[in-house]
Amino acid sequence: MTKATLSKSRRPTGRPLQRSDLPSGAALADVSASTFDDLMRAVEEIRMTRGEAAPFVTGFLLSGVIGVADQASDGRQMLSALFHAGELIDLRRDARPPQGRPVALTDARVIVFNPSRMDAALRAHPDLAAVWLSELREQAAALRDHCGDLNCKTPVERLAAALLEFRRWPQEAARKDVLNANGAAPSETSAEAAEGQDVANSAATVLKLPILRNHIAEYIGVQPETVSRAFRTLESERIIEIERKDTIRLCDLPAIRTIANGGRPRAGAR
Amino acid sequence: MTKATLSKSRRPTGRPLQRSDLPSGAALADVSASTFDDLMRAVEEIRMTRGEAAPFVTGFLLSGVIGVADQASDGRQMLSALFHAGELIDLRRDARPPQGRPVALTDARVIVFNPSRMDAALRAHPDLAAVWLSELREQAAALRDHCGDLNCKTPVERLAAALLEFRRWPQEAARKDVLNANGAAPSETSAEAAEGQDVANSAATVLKLPILRNHIAEYIGVQPETVSRAFRTLESERIIEIERKDTIRLCDLPAIRTIANGGRPRAGAR
DNA sequence: CGACAACTTGAGAATCGTCAAGGAAGGTGG
DNA sequence: CCACCTTCCTTGACGATTCTCAAGTTGTCG
Numbered sequence: 001m002t003k004a005t006l007s008k009s010r011r012p013t014g015r016p017l018q019r020s021d022l023p024s025g026a027a028l029a030d031v032s033a034s035t036f037d038d039l040m041r042a043v044e045e046i047r048m049t050r051g052e053a054a055p056f057v058t059g060f061l062l063s064g065v066i067g068v069a070d071q072a073s074d075g076r077q078m079l080s081a082l083f084h085a086g087e088l089i090d091l092r093r094d095a096r097p098p099q100g101r102p103v104a105l106t107d108a109r110v111i112v113f114n115p116s117r118m119d120a121a122l123r124a125h126p127d128l129a130a131v132w133l134s135e136l137r138e139q140a141a142a143l144r145d146h147c148g149d150l151n152c153k154t155p156v157e158r159l160a161a162a163l164l165e166f167r168r169w170p171q172e173a174a175r176k177d178v179l180n181a182n183g184a185a186p187s188e189t190s191a192e193a194a195e196g197q198d199v200a201n202s203a204a205t206v207l208k209l210p211i212l213r214n215h216i217a218e219y220i221g222v223q224p225e226t227v228s229r230a231f232r233t234l235e236s237e238r239i240i241e242i243e244r245k246d247t248i249r250l251c252d253l254p255a256i257r258t259i260a261n262g263g264r265p266r267a268g269a270r
Numbered sequence: 271m272t273k274a275t276l277s278k279s280r281r282p283t284g285r286p287l288q289r290s291d292l293p294s295g296a297a298l299a300d301v302s303a304s305t306f307d308d309l310m311r312a313v314e315e316i317r318m319t320r321g322e323a324a325p326f327v328t329g330f331l332l333s334g335v336i337g338v339a340d341q342a343s344d345g346r347q348m349l350s351a352l353f354h355a356g357e358l359i360d361l362r363r364d365a366r367p368p369q370g371r372p373v374a375l376t377d378a379r380v381i382v383f384n385p386s387r388m389d390a391a392l393r394a395h396p397d398l399a400a401v402w403l404s405e406l407r408e409q410a411a412a413l414r415d416h417c418g419d420l421n422c423k424t425p426v427e428r429l430a431a432a433l434l435e436f437r438r439w440p441q442e443a444a445r446k447d448v449l450n451a452n453g454a455a456p457s458e459t460s461a462e463a464a465e466g467q468d469v470a471n472s473a474a475t476v477l478k479l480p481i482l483r484n485h486i487a488e489y490i491g492v493q494p495e496t497v498s499r500a501f502r503t504l505e506s507e508r509i510i511e512i513e514r515k516d517t518i519r520l521c522d523l524p525a526i527r528t529i530a531n532g533g534r535p536r537a538g539a540r
Numbered sequence: 541c542g543a544c545a546a547c548t549t550g551a552g553a554a555t556c557g558t559c560a561a562g563g564a565a566g567g568t569g570g
Numbered sequence: 571c572c573a574c575c576t577t578c579c580t581t582g583a584c585g586a587t588t589c590t591c592a593a594g595t596t597g598t599c600g
Binding site for chain 2: 091152258
Binding site: 482483484494495497498499501502515536 | 578579580581589590
């Protein structure tokens with residue numbers, strides 16, 4: 001359990017977060033300006049480094065990947081859900097204490113809401129409540145899908161489903177200098193700009209794996225070794241190409257969809 | 271796929287549903303009277319018989335058990351979620367078409383909401399939105415728990431977790447005459463009354479399985495044969511007693527909790 | 541270069557899925 | 571009341587698959 005120091009801080013610049021600062025596609029971008037400002041009063045932005053856990057239950061993920069980690073009494077680790085940039089996080093449950101704690105699977109920045117203050121905002125702003133409802137519905141639906149995947153699918157099928165899920169996520173910038181750049185990236189030559197274009201255009205086929213294989217394994221409920229073998233299986237069938245450890249090319253998307261949908265049952269399946 | 275005729279009907283009595291008609295513990299009971307009446311205007315109550323599917327996406331389960339069924343392209347069935355009496359059902363997802371359809375795992379009665387009318391009610395009544403949010407949070411949390419169970423647990427552990435889940439559900443009346451009775455059950459002798467008491471008092475240890483073993487299997491992601499063997503395992507260790515096919519006694523609740531929490535790993539687990 | 545983390549590969553074994561057959565419970569008709 | 575049927579569940583044997591363990595490879599960083 002790597003428990004690094006948690007750096008809590010207001011926004012470095014001192015100014016409150018603007019809607020324009022949100023990741024693209026974030027549900028929160030749909031609320032009115034006044035609602036947004038009300039919600040963002042007195043929030044805390046925390047930065048988490050990979051492997052770090054944090055005790056918050058309500059928040060908004062600005063960047064990175066957060067997993068909900070749980071562990072069995074014998075130490076088996078598991079990830080019951082993943083959150084990507086732009087998603088609302090609400091782990092509360094009224095009836096019982098919340099299960100599982102948020103763990104950063106990559107370096108991440110989170111806006112942490114005070115739960116009671118957030119509830120007040122939800123009561124005061126119907127548009128915020130509508131967005132929140134929509135988000136929770138979507139997350140519940142995604143969780144049902146995931147349960148279905150875990151229920152009766154083989155490792156290859158689960159991996160294919162996970163790849164499609166990752167593909168729907170907003171792609172984080174691939175290069176670090178882009179990631180860190182506040183303004184223009186240093187030495188933005190035309191070649192690099194073209195590469196950036198490539199990344200954007202070929203988002204359909206090139207996928208940067210957002211999390212470690214280890215975490216993929218814990219998410220799809222198999223051992224890391226099995227994940228490795230499943231990647232090899234798909235590669236040997238020319239369905240994907242493994243360009244780097246964390247970058248794969250989806251060569252045959254229809255085949256991936258077919259497999260994810262249950263096209264690779266056990267040998268003697270009924 | 272048994273597709274029986276779907277009996278759509280207004281309330282038999284003709285009068286609108288009252289809050290007092292709700293199953294005990296239903297979240298909807300917390301909204302104000304006017305909100306409730308507004309939501310219940312022009313709803314439809316449908317009765318589903320076991321095995322029957324229905325195309326609704328938003329509703330409220332009055333009685334029975336509804337499962338969200340999905341099937342892989344090769345025909346494997348799976349249940350990605352279960353709903354019990356008193357729960358709100360909202361399967362919509364804004365981004366993509368909903369996956370999985372509601373299937374009755376027992377005879378069930380459902381109040382079906384018109385989605386757009388329901389959205390209007392949610393916008394108009396903050397207390398309704400609050401209840402809905404709470405319900406969706408709870409369901410998402412339950413789904414995360416279930417994903418965790420499926421992720422890395424053995425069949426016996428999954429079954430133990432499912433038993434605990436069923437135990438938290440409101441117990442349906444065990445005897446049919448009670449279930450069908452509108453007023454007093456026929457021939458309510460003191461002996462039968464005492465039996466009813468027994469059922470209520472010993473709810474802690476006697477559990478009526480709300481769904482077939484087949485469906486338990488599809489829910490926890492194993493084969494029916496494996497469910498059967500898992501039951502036997504628990505019985506042979508005096509942790510449960512199988513009184514009838516659909517009735518078991520939970521003799522050692524702490525042991526069940528321990529197992530559900532991961533106390534029964536594979537033999538050579540790390 | 542060495543240290544470390546992340547990932548891969550191979551071999552063996554436990555486990556669960558598969559198949560086939562049998563059993564229990566409940567309803568139906570004679 | 572009994573034979574018969576259907577549905578649901580159980581049991582046993584076997585084999586494919588995935589977990590486990592151990593060792594090796596790759597890539598990154600100081």
